[in-house]
Amino acid sequence: MNVEDVLQWADNSIFENTGKHLTPLQEAILTGVWQRQKYPQISNDFHCSESHVKKEAAHLWEKLGEELGEDLNKFNFRSKLEKKHSVSYCSHFGAGNCLQIEGDNAVNYSCQFITLKDPQTHSPSPPESPQNKNLSPRIDLKDAPAPAIFHNRTAELSTLKQWILQARTHLIALYGLSEIGKSAIAVKLIEDIQTEFDYIIWRSLSNTPTLANLQTELTQFFSQSQQPPLPTVLDYFRSSRCLVILDDLQNIFRSGELAGQYLPGYEDYSKFFKQVATSSHNSCVILLSWEKPRDITALEGDSRPARTLHLQGLGEHAGEILREKGLTDEEKWSELITLYQGHPSWLNIIASTIVELFNGSVSLFLAGRTHIFLGDLEPLLESHLERLSELETKVSYWLASQDEAVDISQQPADSDLSQSDIWQAIQSLARRGLVEKVQVGARAMFQLNPVFQQYIQCKFE
Numbered sequence: 001m002n003v004e005d006v007l008q009w010a011d012n013s014i015f016e017n018t019g020k021h022l023t024p025l026q027e028a029i030l031t032g033v034w035q036r037q038k039y040p041q042i043s044n045d046f047h048c049s050e051s052h053v054k055k056e057a058a059h060l061w062e063k064l065g066e067e068l069g070e071d072l073n074k075f076n077f078r079s080k081l082e083k084k085h086s087v088s089y090c091s092h093f094g095a096g097n098c099l100q101i102e103g104d105n106a107v108n109y110s111c112q113f114i115t116l117k118d119p120q121t122h123s124p125s126p127p128e129s130p131q132n133k134n135l136s137p138r139i140d141l142k143d144a145p146a147p148a149i150f151h152n153r154t155a156e157l158s159t160l161k162q163w164i165l166q167a168r169t170h171l172i173a174l175y176g177l178s179e180i181g182k183s184a185i186a187v188k189l190i191e192d193i194q195t196e197f198d199y200i201i202w203r204s205l206s207n208t209p210t211l212a213n214l215q216t217e218l219t220q221f222f223s224q225s226q227q228p229p230l231p232t233v234l235d236y237f238r239s240s241r242c243l244v245i246l247d248d249l250q251n252i253f254r255s256g257e258l259a260g261q262y263l264p265g266y267e268d269y270s271k272f273f274k275q276v277a278t279s280s281h282n283s284c285v286i287l288l289s290w291e292k293p294r295d296i297t298a299l300e301g302d303s304r305p306a307r308t309l310h311l312q313g314l315g316e317h318a319g320e321i322l323r324e325k326g327l328t329d330e331e332k333w334s335e336l337i338t339l340y341q342g343h344p345s346w347l348n349i350i351a352s353t354i355v356e357l358f359n360g361s362v363s364l365f366l367a368g369r370t371h372i373f374l375g376d377l378e379p380l381l382e383s384h385l386e387r388l389s390e391l392e393t394k395v396s397y398w399l400a401s402q403d404e405a406v407d408i409s410q411q412p413a414d415s416d417l418s419q420s421d422i423w424q425a426i427q428s429l430a431r432r433g434l435v436e437k438v439q440v441g442a443r444a445m446f447q448l449n450p451v452f453q454q455y456i457q458c459k460f461e
Contacts, residue, residue: 003034006081007147013067021191024149029057033074137197140221141190143247144202145183151344152317153185159309160189164284165196169307171277173287173296176311177433178380179345182288185311186245198240206248211268218244234275237283249289255387258424259431260294270295277306290384292431310433313342322362325351329363336362339372341451349376372454381455384434395425396434396448400456405438405445
């Protein structure tokens with residue numbers, strides 16, 4: 001067993017007994033103890049008191065001990081759990097091994113096929129069939145990130161659930177800057193709606209698989225419990241309710257071109273996504289990407305089978321990140337959050353800098369500020385800018401030189417680019433999340449994301 005398996009088992013156990021999922025602190029305790037960390041280290045990593053960790057851990061051992069029928073503590077938890085569950089190795093997708101633990105809720109984590117609770121045969125049936133309500137989905141999340149602290153995304157989660165469960169949207173593009181929380185919200189979404197599906201599978205496109213290879217892997221997964229096998233992925237989408245998450249979509253897009261253009265040899269993904277959106281079925285594909293696919297624009301709309309959601313900063317909810325880091329001067333937190341766009345990863349990095357240089361004082365960090373401090377953010381920012389086309393680079397440098405949002409309805413006097421070029425570049429930069437639209441009366445104005453603006457201005461010098 002690995003720590004992901006343990007967290008999944010514990011979450012299922014706690015939820016069955018209390019109706020609640022593991023808290024971020026409980027996950028941190030289980031992870032730390034499994035990795036043989038002591039409570040002081042866990043409390044330090046989680047930025048809370050050791051007494052609070054001990055109190056929460058005692059409650060956790062009591063609840064999990066009831067599930068195992070054992071007297072648990074931090075010293076025996078790992079050995080008791082490993083001893084309790086018998087394991088047997090089996091083949092997985094025709095190659096390699098997987099770890100099987102008895103039960104009905106099949107989840108594949110890190111190349112391990114895990115089942116929990118009482119054995120039960122699962123044969124996916126049509127989505128509307130009554131017996132479907134009593135069956136657990138077959139889940140493969142080996143490519144998904146490990147469970148992490150989930151920051152408040154109530155509005156975005158509600159939107160996604162409404163699109164999937166009520167509107168029956170077939171194709172959803174969830175895009176936004178790197179590390180802004182796309183994968184985290186997708187993992188939380190699966191946790192909340194998994195009982196609505198027969199199959200759930202997460203695949204990363206970080207290794208740029210061809211469409212043919214991806215489809216082969218999907219059909220192999222679906223056919224594990226449905227015989228005889230069906231010819232295509234879309235056939236499985238029609239016969240069962242499937243949820244497919246494709247992460248790192250930007251890896252099959254070209255760098256140095258306008259946003260959302262496919263690499264040579266990967267254009268068939270566009271046709272596949274169109275088929276998913278327009279075909280008749282009850283399944284859903286979610287695309288996670290740094291940039292919005294160009295071809296989804298013609299498919300999306302309130303009454304159409306495709307939607308896009310631009311994931312942005314956390315707003316006031318980002319204060320929890322600063323609290324976890326132990327920052328002081330809470331009255332200044334909103335200014336810090338606004339400065340760094342509520343981006344969770346950016347704020348986490350900057351908060352670490354504030355701890356290192358100012359003992360956690362936000363007031364001292366902001367005092368006498370004349371520009372946005374970037375520090376360790378620069379590699380993250382550069383990873384976006386290096387994907388830009390030549391035209392986008394020119395326009396982003398021009399936008400960085402502007403003191404205010406610009407009106408693009410008229411030809412700018414201080415640019416040698418045509419109006420058409422500027423429109424095209426700004427549209428592409430917006431699809432990357434680098435340009436923001438500002439409403440001024442009835443007119444739309446555009447400006448570069450302030451953090452990227454600061455970075456580009458520094459490169460001018």
